[in-house]
Every structure is written in structure tokens, then in C-alpha cells.
Amino acid sequence: MSGSDFLQLRAEQAPAKGLTGWLAGGLRTAIAAGRLAPGARLPATRLLAAELGVSRGVVVQAYQRLVDEGLADARTGSGTVVTRTASIAPRPAADRRRTLHELRLPLSTPDGIDLNLSPGVPDLAAFPRAAWLRAERAVLDRVTAADLGYGDPGGTPRLRAEVVAWLARTRAIRADADDVLVCGGVAQGQALLAQVLKGRGEAAMAAEDPGSRGTRDQLRHWGVRTEPVPIDEHGLLVGPLRATGLDTVLLTPAHQFPTGVVLAPDRRRELLAWAREGNRLILEDDYDAEHRYDRAPVAALQGSAPERVAYLGSISKSLAPGMRLGWLIAPRGMQAELLAAKHASDLGTSALPQLVLAELLTNGDYERHLRTVRARQRARRDALLAGLRAHLPRARVRGVAAGLHLLAELPSGDDVAIAERVRAEGVLVHPLSWHRLRPGPPGLVLGYAAHSPDRLTEAAARIGRVLSPR
Numbered sequence: 001m002s003g004s005d006f007l008q009l010r011a012e013q014a015p016a017k018g019l020t021g022w023l024a025g026g027l028r029t030a031i032a033a034g035r036l037a038p039g040a041r042l043p044a045t046r047l048l049a050a051e052l053g054v055s056r057g058v059v060v061q062a063y064q065r066l067v068d069e070g071l072a073d074a075r076t077g078s079g080t081v082v083t084r085t086a087s088i089a090p091r092p093a094a095d096r097r098r099t100l101h102e103l104r105l106p107l108s109t110p111d112g113i114d115l116n117l118s119p120g121v122p123d124l125a126a127f128p129r130a131a132w133l134r135a136e137r138a139v140l141d142r143v144t145a146a147d148l149g150y151g152d153p154g155g156t157p158r159l160r161a162e163v164v165a166w167l168a169r170t171r172a173i174r175a176d177a178d179d180v181l182v183c184g185g186v187a188q189g190q191a192l193l194a195q196v197l198k199g200r201g202e203a204a205m206a207a208e209d210p211g212s213r214g215t216r217d218q219l220r221h222w223g224v225r226t227e228p229v230p231i232d233e234h235g236l237l238v239g240p241l242r243a244t245g246l247d248t249v250l251l252t253p254a255h256q257f258p259t260g261v262v263l264a265p266d267r268r269r270e271l272l273a274w275a276r277e278g279n280r281l282i283l284e285d286d287y288d289a290e291h292r293y294d295r296a297p298v299a300a301l302q303g304s305a306p307e308r309v310a311y312l313g314s315i316s317k318s319l320a321p322g323m324r325l326g327w328l329i330a331p332r333g334m335q336a337e338l339l340a341a342k343h344a345s346d347l348g349t350s351a352l353p354q355l356v357l358a359e360l361l362t363n364g365d366y367e368r369h370l371r372t373v374r375a376r377q378r379a380r381r382d383a384l385l386a387g388l389r390a391h392l393p394r395a396r397v398r399g400v401a402a403g404l405h406l407l408a409e410l411p412s413g414d415d416v417a418i419a420e421r422v423r424a425e426g427v428l429v430h431p432l433s434w435h436r437l438r439p440g441p442p443g444l445v446l447g448y449a450a451h452s453p454d455r456l457t458e459a460a461a462r463i464g465r466v467l468s469p470r
């Protein structure tokens with residue numbers, strides 16, 4: 001006699017006589033414990049009998065007992081299905097919604113919200129499904145069995161080569177395919193950097209203030225504290241950065257999050273000079289640089305100082321954040337440690353999506369998609385700006401025509417309370433103070449990429465009603 005994976009049944013544990021009773025008992029216990037939920041299909045009798053090394057009649061009779069007891073239903077053609085749960089004390093349910101809320105992680109759109117203007121989310125309805133499917137078919141036609149094994153933890157060679165070519169062309173990156181570490185979005189790249197820096201004894205880095213709260217929280221999780229450095233309309237202030245005495249800085253130079261300003265040429269030079277003075281490191285978060293609407297984005301800092309910059313990017317803002325696919329191009333002196341950290345985390349990023357993205361980059365569909373959404377987002381940004389001008393005439397919009405969000409600075413008020421009241425009108429926005437480390441003027445961060453111009457006009461009107469009720 002032998003055993004089955006199904007409920008880990010081992011026929012040798014059954015009494016010599018009474019196999020049927022033993023099997024029915026095992027099934028009953030599994031139903032009572034919730035291991036077999038209502039709707040679960042029991043294995044075909046012939047199959048289970050063969051796995052257990054018992055006669056088929058034993059399994060047929062055991063199933064019949066459950067049917068007789070009302071625990072299962074035998075339907076011709078569809079096998080035997082569990083119909084109800086025999087009650088035993090349930091395990092206390094883990095409240096996932098509460099856990100996610102306590103961690104301040106975004107859930108799906110909360111109840112009562114019909115206009116979610118959370119920043120940083122592209123138009124998910126625009127995901128290029130047909131192009132992705134075509135690329136996936138092409139990849140599956142060609143992919144070898146070996147391509148689906150444990151590969152290089154740094155990423156598939158084909159994607160690394162395509163990413164480097166794409167970034168050299170669009171972002172002036174200077175790197176070889178071997179310098180690219182494919183990872184689960186900018187977030188995983190930052191997590192790996194945090195682990196390596198922590199391992200080197202660096203427990204703090206400088207970061208823009210205001211800056212992405214999500215990023216700060218994540219770094220804190222890995223034991224790295226962020227020290228605030230103020231920004232102005234030209235980006236990060238290098239004097240205060242120097243004054244922190246820290247050797248690492250994290251910033252978003254192409255389109256500062258959340259203010260939308262661009263790091264000005266003089267500041268870039270100053271920052272690069274700071275980095276070159278010592279063994280210093282710039283973490284360049286290039287999270288949304290593909291979306292510049294009035295001109296080409298400024299080149300990435302990495303191209304000016306590959307040995308002082310760790311460059312991070314992803315497809316979260318160009319395709320979908322749910323893909324969890326991005327890249328990290330770090331100075332060569334860090335790459336071995338980063339690769340080891342990546343290997344220790346997950347042995348490498350899922351191979352098939354990497355190959356599909358490589359195909360989209362090769363066949364031009366990625367770029368075509370970007371062109372399409374860029375034009376659409378520009379119109380959406382314009383609509384939101386016009387709406388804000390009409391309904392919030394005293395708000396000041398900062399930043400350049402780029403990205404998926406804009407910042408409306410308010411003349412006065414508590415932006416957290418304002419965001420709460422706006423939320424009661426069905427509109428979800430981020431108060432600027434969420435992203436601040438030190439107090440400053442109030443504002444609302446408004447993501448516009450996922451809504452039509454009409455809906456954005458409506459959102460501006462509702463925000464306007466909250467700020468100046470008639």
C-alpha cells in the first residue's frame with residue numbers, strides 16, 4: 001500500500017480491516033477542519049484508489065458515506081463535491097484589511113470614493129493587453145526549457161541588454177547589460193540598497209523633504225533612517241545636504257516627488273561635485289521620467305557619474321505597478337553585494353514577464369504605448385489644471401508638465417483635515433503633509449492619470465466646494 005498527496009493520506013496507517021471507515025474518517029476530519037471547504041472536489045475514485053493502493057470500491061464506499069451524512073454531493077459527470085463544513089471551532093481570522101491599514105498600505109479604492117486621485121498610479125485601463133499577449137506568445141514560441149529554470153539572479157540577459165539600450169537612448173545612462181539588476185520595482189531596488197548600506201554600517205541617508213513617504217517608510221523598515229533636506233523650485237538644496245554630514249542621498253531629480261520640480265543644471269553640478277568629493281552615493285529614483293509632456297526629460301544623473309550613482313527605474317508608471325518589474329544600475333563596487341542580497345531575497349525575478357518586457361522593448365510596442373498614454377495624460381493634466389484654476393483660484397500649482405500627479409499648494413489650512421473633507425465628497429487625495437518630515441505650507445497631491453478630463457474637472461469642482469463652501 002502507498003500514499004497520496006491528497007490530505008497526506010497513508011493507507012499503511014489504516015487498520016487492516018476497516019479501510020473504508022478509515023478513509024471516510026480522514027475526509028470527515030479534513031472537512032471539519034476546513035481543509036476541504038464547501039465546493040472542494042474530491043479526487044476521482046480511480047485515481048485516489050491507485051495512489052493509496054486500495055481497491056476502488058473502498059474509495060467509492062467512503063465517498064458514499066459522506067454523501068449519506070450530507071457532507072458531500074455526488075453529481076454525475078462532475079465527481080464528488082464537499083457541500084458543507086462540519087463545525088469545529090474556527091481559527092481566529094487574521095484581519096488583513098486592518099493589517100494593511102495599520103501599515104498604511106493602499107487598499108483597493110476605499111468605500112464611498114468614486115474619484116481616486118492617489119498619486120503615482122497610471123491609467124490601468126490603458127494597459128496594452130493585446131501587445132502584451134502578442135509578445136507573450138512570441139516569447140513562448142521561442143523560449144527554451146532552460147530559460148524557465150533558476151536563472152541569473154540579476155535578470156535574464158535579454159532584458160538586461162534591452163533595458164540598457166533603452167535607458168542609454170532615453171535617459172543617457174552609461175552602463176553595460178551586466179550592470180543591470182532586474183528587480184521587483186524601484187521599491188525592491190531601494191530595499192536591496194538599504195540592506196547593503198546597512199550591512200556597511202550606514203544607518204541613515206539624506207532624502208528630499210517633502211519626499212515620498214512610502215519610500216521613507218520602506219527604508220525605515222530596513223533599518224535606514226532618512227534625514228530631511230529641503231528643496232526649492234530648483235530641487236534639492238546641496239548646502240543643507242552637506243550640513244547633514246551624511247554620505248548617501250536619495251532624490252527624484254527628473255521630477256521631484258511630490259512637488260514636481262526638476263533639479264536645475266547648477267544644482268546638478270553642485271550635487272555631483274558633492275558626490276565626487278568623497279566616497280559618496282546618490283540614489284537616483286527615476287520613477288516617472290517617461291512622462292514629460294512639454295519637452296524631453298533632463299538626462300539621468302547616472303550618465304554623469306556612474307560610479308557615484310545608483311539608478312532606479314521601473315515599469316510601474318509606464319505599464320502597471322502590479323507587474324512589480326524594475327531595474328537597479330549601481331556603481332560596480334556595490335554590485336556583488338546587491339546581487340547577493342537579491343539572490344537571498346527571492347533567487348531572482350520571475351523569468352517570463354522579463355522576457356515579455358524585453359520583447360515589447362525590441363518590437364517597439366513599449367514605446368508606442370508610451371506615446372499613446374503620454375498624449376492622453378497631457379490632456380488630463382491640462383484638464384485638471386483648468387479645473388483647479390476655475391475652482392481653486394488661490395491654489396498654486398508647482399512643478400513642470402510631467403508625471404502622473406501635480407501638487408496644488410494651498411494658501412492656508414490644515415491639509416490633512418481638508419483631504420478628509422474632500423474624501424467625504426468621494427475624492428481621494430494625498431495631503432502634502434503626509435510626505436513632509438518638517439512642517440511647511442499645506443497642499444494637495446493630485447494624481448490625474450487614471451481619469452478622463454471630465455472627471456478631473458468634476459474632482460476640481462468638488463475640492464473647490466470643500467475649500468470655499470457657498
Ligand SMILES: Cc1ncc(COP(=O)(O)O)c(C=O)c1O
Binds near residue numbers: 257
Ligand atoms: C517617488 C516614488 N518612488 C518609488 C515608487 C515605487 O515604485 P515601484 O512601483 O517601481 O516600486 C513610487 C511609487 O509610487 C514613487 O512615487
